[in-house]
Amino acid sequence: MSEALVVKVGGSLRGAEALLDELSGYPGPLVLVHGGGPEIGALLERLGFQSRFVGGLRVTPPEQMEAVEMSLYFTGKRLAEGLSRRGRRALALSGRDALLLRGRALPELGRVGEVVGVGVDLLLDLLEKGYTPLLAPIALDEEGPLNVNADTAAGAVAGALGWPAVFLTDVEGVLKDPKDPQTRFPRLTPQEVEALKAQGVVQGGMIPKVEAALRALEAGAPWAAIAKGERGVLARVLSGEAGTRFSLQGGPGRPA
Numbered sequence: 001m002s003e004a005l006v007v008k009v010g011g012s013l014r015g016a017e018a019l020l021d022e023l024s025g026y027p028g029p030l031v032l033v034h035g036g037g038p039e040i041g042a043l044l045e046r047l048g049f050q051s052r053f054v055g056g057l058r059v060t061p062p063e064q065m066e067a068v069e070m071s072l073y074f075t076g077k078r079l080a081e082g083l084s085r086r087g088r089r090a091l092a093l094s095g096r097d098a099l100l101l102r103g104r105a106l107p108e109l110g111r112v113g114e115v116v117g118v119g120v121d122l123l124l125d126l127l128e129k130g131y132t133p134l135l136a137p138i139a140l141d142e143e144g145p146l147n148v149n150a151d152t153a154a155g156a157v158a159g160a161l162g163w164p165a166v167f168l169t170d171v172e173g174v175l176k177d178p179k180d181p182q183t184r185f186p187r188l189t190p191q192e193v194e195a196l197k198a199q200g201v202v203q204g205g206m207i208p209k210v211e212a213a214l215r216a217l218e219a220g221a222p223w224a225a226i227a228k229g230e231r232g233v234l235a236r237v238l239s240g241e242a243g244t245r246f247s248l249q250g251g252p253g254r255p256a
Contacts, residue, residue, distance in 0.1 A: 002028030003238060006221075008154035008167045008212075009034045009079070009229065019168065019229050020079070024086035026234050029127050031157060032090070032134045035150035036075040043071050056208040060110040060147040068147050069094070072136040080134050091126060094136040096145060098122050101153065103139025103146040113139050113146030115153055118160035151212030159219020166237055167212060168229035173244030174210065176201055187245050190214050213246045223247045 007030055009019060023030065040058070041051050044067055052059045060068060076092030083090035095101025095115075102117035126133050137153035139146045151167060158165035174196070176183035188196070193210055196202040202210055213224035227233050227243025236242035 002026065004029040004161075004163045005234065006031045006033065006154055006158035006161065006163050006165045007234070008032075008150055008165065010037075010150065010167070010169045020082040020086055022229075022231050022233060024083050024088040030132050031123055031127070031161065031163070032079075032132060033137060033150055033154035033157060034072075034076055034079055034134060035137070036072045039071040039075055040068050043067050054109060056205075057106075057109055057112055057149055058147065060112050062111050065111045065145055065147065069136075069138060069145060072138065076134055076136045083132060083134070088132050089130060090132040090134045092134045092136070094138040095140055095148070095153075096138055099140060100135065101137070101139035101148065101156075103141050103148060105141050105143070105146055111144075111146055113141060113148055115139050115148055115156035118157050120160050123157075123161065149208075149212070151209065152215065155212050155216030155221065155224070156219055158216045158221040158224070162220055162222065165213065165216040165221045165224040166234065166243070167209060167224065167226045168233065169209060169226060170228065171206070171209075171226070172228045172242070173226050174202060174206060178206075185244050186240055187247070189247060189249065190217070193246070210246075217246060217248055 044051055044064060047067055049064055080090040080092035098119055100119045100122060101115050103113035104116045105113045123133050137148040137150045139148045154165055172181040172184050174185045209226050213226055216224040223245055225237050225243040225245045227237050233242055
């Protein structure tokens with residue numbers, strides 16, 4: 001059986017349904033965590049709210065949480081339907097269900113939080129029964145739901161399960177030259193990441209992606225990878241032919 005994976009499908013992946021064939025055809029166990037940034041932003045705009053971000057995280061006042069959850073709910077249901085129609089029975093859940101994700105608020109950002117606990121027993125039960133859990137990144141604290149960055153949630157789930165985390169996005173991985181996919185770093189350690197940050201190679205929008213991968217390692221994932229969401233990507237990530245793999249130890253990867 002192929003390796004069990006936690007896969008994060010990014011909300012920034014326009015038309016994420018294009019990955020359904022890839023995900024449904026993967027022969028190993030999967031737990032999927034999905035974002036919904038574009039959908040959330042569009043609904044907030046229709047409701048007359050402005051979106052604001054701090055450090056890559058969406059500031060979420062309490063009055064916007066309902067819209068956030070609505071957007072994630074419909075995104076998850078559409079993805080679950082698409083996977084199920086392709087033969088991979090999927091259930092769209094959020095951290096509210098069976099208290100799957102327990103969180104801690106980041107009050108300076110409103111109802112935004114981070115994950116402090118994961119209900120892995122339910123996830124494992126669903127997998128054993130042949131279902132693929134598809135998780136929206138909503139966690140709960142004592143006051144109610146929290147909007148959690150999907151990368152952060154995926155890393156926490158991977159750590160709790162002890163599974164690798166694959167973050168699918170719109171870039172090929174960490175690149176020495178952001179305009180040239182041939183300069184991909186196939187492997188990196190946390191120490192090498194820090195050096196690349198100091199050199200200005202890892203910058204801008206790549207920083208939160210890389211930090212999410214490193215947080216997954218800290219949480220207990222054996223390895224993590226950032227790769228471009230496209231057909232055949234999971235097999236190519238496992239073989240080292242695609243993406244950038246992060247691990248706590250190992251020889252440095254060099255771009256081709």
